[in-house]
Amino acid sequence: xxxxxQHPSTLSVQEGDSAxxxxxxxxSASNYFPWYKQELGKRPQLIIDIRSNxxxxxxxxxxxxLNKTAKHFSLHITETQPEDSAVYFCAAMEGDTGxxxxxxxSGTRLQVQP
Amino acid sequence: SAVIxxxxxxxxxxxxxSLTIQCQVDSQVTMMFWYRQQPGQSLTLIATANQxxxxxxxxxxxxxxxxxxxxxxxxxTLTVSNMSPEDSSIYLCSVEDRAPGELFFGEGSRLTVL
Numbered sequence: 001x002x003x004x005x006q007h008p009s010t011l012s013v014q015e016g017d018s019a020x021x022x023x024x025x026x027x028s029a030s031n032y033f034p035w036y037k038q039e040l041g042k043r044p045q046l047i048i049d050i051r052s053n054x055x056x057x058x059x060x061x062x063x064x065x066l067n068k069t070a071k072h073f074s075l076h077i078t079e080t081q082p083e084d085s086a087v088y089f090c091a092a093m094e095g096d097t098g099x100x101x102x103x104x105x106s107g108t109r110l111q112v113q114p
Numbered sequence: 115s116a117v118i119x120x121x122x123x124x125x126x127x128x129x130x131x132s133l134t135i136q137c138q139v140d141s142q143v144t145m146m147f148w149y150r151q152q153p154g155q156s157l158t159l160i161a162t163a164n165q166x167x168x169x170x171x172x173x174x175x176x177x178x179x180x181x182x183x184x185x186x187x188x189x190x191t192l193t194v195s196n197m198s199p200e201d202s203s204i205y206l207c208s209v210e211d212r213a214p215g216e217l218f219f220g221e222g223s224r225l226t227v228l
Binding site for chain 1 (some may be wrong): 137143147155156157158159172173206210211214215216217218219220221222
């Protein structure tokens with residue numbers, strides 16, 4: 001099955017700086033890569049995603065890049081704000097679309113210092 | 115996004131008992147997914163529940179421990195049987211929101227087993 005590794009486990013940045021979180025996956029057939037943000041005590045929420053037919057996607061201050069050859073994808077947050085502080089999870093969906101299971105990374109705790 | 119109601123939101127249970135978690139969605143969905151999030155950990159898929167068929171369990175999860183019902187396209191239940199303290203977790207129901215893999219999560223059910 002799919003295996004997703006995520007780094008770093010914790011990340012502390014100053015407000016206004018950029019933050020980058022990286023994930024690698026093992027199954028070359030995986031074709032969908034979402035990112036979830038989970039605030040303390042809340043449900044995980046989808047913030048951005050990318051499918052394997054594109055290399056980059058941007059939505060305001062957040063962007064995701066995908067390198068299929070190297071089997072890794074990254075989340076980029078620019079101009080960080082205190083409200084960006086949360087745990088971020090990457091995930092990968094296996095290529096067998098009939099199953100449609102998401103495998104999650106271990107999570108990154110992002111702390112934005114005011 | 116779909117509206118998902120999960121009950122109970124939290125409970126404290128005694129070792130050896132069983133608890134059933136309910137998940138109600140405001141629209142008909144083909145696939146419902148049950149995830150577990152142990153304290154401070156990532157999300158792990160327990161099983162996929164399709165209406166009219168047996169649930170598909172992931173490696174490490176068995177039907178005797180986590181029986182699932184899916185009587186219609188808007189409702190599912192997950193039972194945690196013969197609970198032990200190791201079952202203390204948040205259990206999350208999720209559905210595909212708009213496209214394959216785009217999961218929307220319920221608020222979760224936080225179980226503490228004493």
